[in-house]
Amino acid sequence: MSLLPARRLLLVHAHPDDESINNGVTMAKYAAEGALVTLVTCTLGEEGEVIPAELAHLAPDRDDTLGAHRVGELAAAMAALGVTDHRFLGGAGRYRDSGMMGAPQNDRPHAFWRADLDEAAAHLVAVIREVRPQVLVTYDPNGGYGHPDHIQAHRVAMRGAELAGQADFRPDLGPAYAIEKIYWNCNARSDVEEGFARLTAAGVSFPGIASVDDVPGVVPDAEVTATVNGGPVHTAAKTAAMRAHYTQIAVDGPFFALSNDLGQPLFGREHYLLVHGEAAAGEGGREDDLFAGIDGTAASAASGATGVSEARGDKDGSVRMEEAAE
Ligand SMILES: CC(=O)N[C@H]1[C@@H](O[C@@H]2[C@H](O)[C@H](O)[C@@H](O)[C@H](O)[C@H]2O)O[C@H](CO)[C@@H](O)[C@@H]1O
Numbered sequence: 001m002s003l004l005p006a007r008r009l010l011l012v013h014a015h016p017d018d019e020s021i022n023n024g025v026t027m028a029k030y031a032a033e034g035a036l037v038t039l040v041t042c043t044l045g046e047e048g049e050v051i052p053a054e055l056a057h058l059a060p061d062r063d064d065t066l067g068a069h070r071v072g073e074l075a076a077a078m079a080a081l082g083v084t085d086h087r088f089l090g091g092a093g094r095y096r097d098s099g100m101m102g103a104p105q106n107d108r109p110h111a112f113w114r115a116d117l118d119e120a121a122a123h124l125v126a127v128i129r130e131v132r133p134q135v136l137v138t139y140d141p142n143g144g145y146g147h148p149d150h151i152q153a154h155r156v157a158m159r160g161a162e163l164a165g166q167a168d169f170r171p172d173l174g175p176a177y178a179i180e181k182i183y184w185n186c187n188a189r190s191d192v193e194e195g196f197a198r199l200t201a202a203g204v205s206f207p208g209i210a211s212v213d214d215v216p217g218v219v220p221d222a223e224v225t226a227t228v229n230g231g232p233v234h235t236a237a238k239t240a241a242m243r244a245h246y247t248q249i250a251v252d253g254p255f256f257a258l259s260n261d262l263g264q265p266l267f268g269r270e271h272y273l274l275v276h277g278e279a280a281a282g283e284g285g286r287e288d289d290l291f292a293g294i295d296g297t298a299a300s301a302a303s304g305a306t307g308v309s310e311a312r313g314d315k316d317g318s319v320r321m322e323e324a325a326e
C-alpha cells in the first residue's frame with residue numbers, strides 16, 4: 001500500500017534539458033507546493049553538441065560519453081527544481097538520442113525515433129499506473145520544433161495515456177488509470193515578442209540573436225489555456241536548472257543560448273494548451289493552475305476498468321491506494 005500526495009504531475013520529455021527549458025518554473029512551483037512531480041526523459045541526449053571546449057571529448061564522435069555526463073547534469077537540474085522523482089523511459093539508455101531530423105543517427109537500431117510505439121508506451125503505462133498523475137504535460141505533435149525525439153515523445157506520451165486507461169491492456173502493469181488533464185507545451189506570442197525586445201535592449205553577449213520563429217510552439221495568445229507564473233523564486237530555480245545543463249545551455253541573466261550561440265529569452269511564465277479534460281479558467285479567461293477543476297483527493301480510475309484500485313482521500317488530501325475486492 002503506498003501513500004501518494006494529493007496532487008500528481010507527470011511530464012514526458014525527449015532529452016535532458018528540455019524539462020528545464022520548457023517547464024522549469026512549473027516543476028519548481030508544484031514541487032515546492034508538495035505535489036508529486038514525476039519526470040520521464042526518453043533518451044540520455046547522447047547526440048548533443050558540447051558547448052564547453054574543455055568537454056569536447058564527450059561528443060558522440062569522440063568518447064561518446066555525453067549521455068552519461070548529461071545524466072549528471074539532469075540530476076543537478078532536478079535538485080535545483082526540488083524534483084525527486086525522475087526516470088528514463090524503459091531505464092537509462094534503453095532509447096538513444098536520434099539526432100536532428102534527417103541525420104544518419106535517426107536510423108540507428110536503438111534510436112528513439114525508430115522505437116516501436118506501443119512497446120515504448122508500455123514503459124510509460126507502468127509509470128502512469130504507479131504514480132496516477134491527474135495532469136500530464138508533453139509536447140505538441142510537432143515536438144515544438146520538429147526534433148524527431150520530441151515528436152516521438154509526444155506520440156509515446158499520448159499513446160501511453162490512452163493505454164493506461166484501458167483495463168484490458170497489460171493488467172500486469174497495474175490497475176487501469178485515466179489521466180484527467182493533458183496539456184501540450186506552447187509559448188504565447190506576446191511573451192515571446194516582449195522577451196526578444198528585452199533581449200535586444202539589453203545587448204547581451206551572445207554571438208547572435210535567435211528569432212521568434214526559433215522558439216518552439218509559438219501560438220496566438222488567445223489559444224493559450226493555462227499560464228503558470230513562476231515569480232522570482234521559481235524563475236531563479238528554472239535559471240539554476242538550465243545552468244546545470246551546461247554542455248547544452250549557456251545562461252546570461254534572463255537570457256540563454258543553446259549550442260547554436262543564438263540568444264533567446266528565458267521565460268518566467270510557462271504556457272500550455274489543454275488537449276484533454278475540462279478547462280477551469282479564471283476571470284481572465286486562462287487557468288493559472290494546471291490542477292484547476294481537479295478534486296485533489298480523488299484519483300480518477302478508468303470507467304469500466306476491472307481490478308481498479310479504490311482511492312481513499314485522507315484528511316490531508318493524500319491518496320491511499322488499495323486494491324479493490326475482485
Ligand atoms: C533543446 C533540445 O531539444 N536540444 C537537443 C538538440 O540540440 C540541438 C542540436 O544539437 C542542434 O544541432 C544545435 O544547433 C542546437 O543548438 C541544439 O540545441 O538535438 C540534440 C541531438 O538530438 C539533443 O541532444 C539536444 O538535447
Ligand SMILES: [Zn+2]
Binds near residue numbers: 015018
Ligand atoms: Zn530536446
